[in-house]
Amino acid sequence: MATQNHNFQAITESCDQCGRETPHEVSVQIRTESQKRENAEFSREPYRVTECEICGAESSQRMNNA
Numbered sequence: 546m547a548t549q550n551h552n553f554q555a556i557t558e559s560c561d562q563c564g565r566e567t568p569h570e571v572s573v574q575i576r577t578e579s580q581k582r583e584n585a586e587f588s589r590e591p592y593r594v595t596e597c598e599i600c601g602a603e604s605s606q607r608m609n610n611a
């Protein structure tokens with residue numbers, strides 16, 4: 546009996562690098578989009594970041610798809 550207790554969410558997604566579906570580690574990061582420093586605090590957007598556990602390729606996707 547194996548009880549797995551991961552702190553991260555592991556999901557299966559397709560990876561372009563691997564060319565197949567692989568386990569990915571999912572996290573959420575707040576990223577600043579603006580180039581201008583004075584506006585930076587107004588343009589932080591949450592991104593859903595997935596990292597392939599096989600090859601380490603990272604892809605991010607903006608969560609606010611308004």
Ligand SMILES: [Zn+2]
Nearest residue numbers: 560563597600
């Ligand atoms: Zn991969």
